[in-house]
Amino acid sequence: MLFQINFKSAKPVYLQLVDQVKSAAAAGLLRAGDALPSIRPLSEELRVNRNTVAKAYTQLEAEGIIESQQGRGCFVRVPQSALRKDARRRLLVTGVDEVVVQAHHLQFSRSDLMTLVEERFDALAARQTSYAQKQGTS
Amino acid sequence: MLFQINFKSAKPVYLQLVDQVKSAAAAGLLRAGDALPSIRPLSEELRVNRNTVAKAYTQLEAEGIIESQQGRGCFVRVPQSALRKDARRRLLVTGVDEVVVQAHHLQFSRSDLMTLVEERFDALAARQTSYAQKQGTS
DNA sequence: ATAACTGTCCTACTGTCATATGACAGTAGG
DNA sequence: CCTACTGTCATATGACAGTAGGACAGTTAT
Numbered sequence: 001m002l003f004q005i006n007f008k009s010a011k012p013v014y015l016q017l018v019d020q021v022k023s024a025a026a027a028g029l030l031r032a033g034d035a036l037p038s039i040r041p042l043s044e045e046l047r048v049n050r051n052t053v054a055k056a057y058t059q060l061e062a063e064g065i066i067e068s069q070q071g072r073g074c075f076v077r078v079p080q081s082a083l084r085k086d087a088r089r090r091l092l093v094t095g096v097d098e099v100v101v102q103a104h105h106l107q108f109s110r111s112d113l114m115t116l117v118e119e120r121f122d123a124l125a126a127r128q129t130s131y132a133q134k135q136g137t138s
Numbered sequence: 139m140l141f142q143i144n145f146k147s148a149k150p151v152y153l154q155l156v157d158q159v160k161s162a163a164a165a166g167l168l169r170a171g172d173a174l175p176s177i178r179p180l181s182e183e184l185r186v187n188r189n190t191v192a193k194a195y196t197q198l199e200a201e202g203i204i205e206s207q208q209g210r211g212c213f214v215r216v217p218q219s220a221l222r223k224d225a226r227r228r229l230l231v232t233g234v235d236e237v238v239v240q241a242h243h244l245q246f247s248r249s250d251l252m253t254l255v256e257e258r259f260d261a262l263a264a265r266q267t268s269y270a271q272k273q274g275t276s
Numbered sequence: 277a278t279a280a281c282t283g284t285c286c287t288a289c290t291g292t293c294a295t296a297t298g299a300c301a302g303t304a305g306g
Numbered sequence: 307c308c309t310a311c312t313g314t315c316a317t318a319t320g321a322c323a324g325t326a327g328g329a330c331a332g333t334t335a336t
Contacts, residue, residue: 177313207302
């Protein structure tokens with residue numbers, strides 16, 4: 001089971017799926033060219049409506065993470081953002097600022113936060129390399 | 139004008155207000171004991187319904203950021219989370235993971251990300267100290 | 277051609293967001 | 307006391323987001 005949904009979460013189901021696909025792609029569990037689970041089987045496995053999965057895939061296509069081909073399936077795209085460095089940076093700053101404010105209210109010091117970010121980044125990178133070893137890197 | 143609303147944003151108005159109050163509190167623009175703008179005047183200034191502001195304040199009270207007293211007003215609480223360190227950490231990890239994945243898709247390296255986080259943290263801290271100097275620190 | 281798969285579109289139900297309005301309750305100052 | 311402020315609650319309404327089911331359209335293999 002690659003993906004799983006938390007129905008108690010306040011976050012919409014389709015956005016949970018979007019995040020999980022992104023995360024899997026970032027961790028190397030899904031690599032460029034790989035086919036995603038097709039909509040209907042996945043919707044059954046997750047106990048969710050087809051259109052909910054379809055909506056997640058539409059969103060992912062809009063963000064340039066995947067590409068969908070009618071009648072064939074959906075596929076992971078090679079990671080390349082069309083945006084310039086400063087535009088991408090601006091996007092990231094928004095998320096970073098939220099985390100920084102949250103860290104403050106949760107009474108985390110600067111070094112606490114830095115350590116945590118390093119740790120989580122490395123955790124992601126670790127998943128990446130362990131998977132690459134199993135599969136063989138191209 | 140402490141707060142301002144972006145009506146074009148996808149984020150609900152009341153959540154924009156919640157974030158801005160949190161941010162102001164984290165930056166020291168609002169300090170423990172300070173009164174928040176009262177609901178009706180603020181709603182007029184922001185061109186928003188009273189209930190929308192009230193909803194934001196209710197949310198902030200639920201999160202322990204402010205305290206509201208009927209007939210008196212709403213006040214910033216002393217920052218203290220009732221949660222244990224590991225519970226607070228778990229909350230923060232969620233946000234950090236999202237940023238880490240986002241950073242990956244925006245093609246930011248580990249050091250790029252670390253630098254950015256440091257930068258944004260210091261930017262927040264700088265607002266804090268500059269305000270403290272103007273007002274005098276207690 | 278047909279069957280079985282793939283994604284896509286349309287329509288409808290449900291809940292959330294925001295607005296508007298009226299009424300009520302606690303607090304402070306004249 | 308009375309007035310003017312404060313927050314709170316209930317209801318109604320319109321717009322939109324999330325989810326769901328039926329019908330449609332493209333692809334592949336037999």
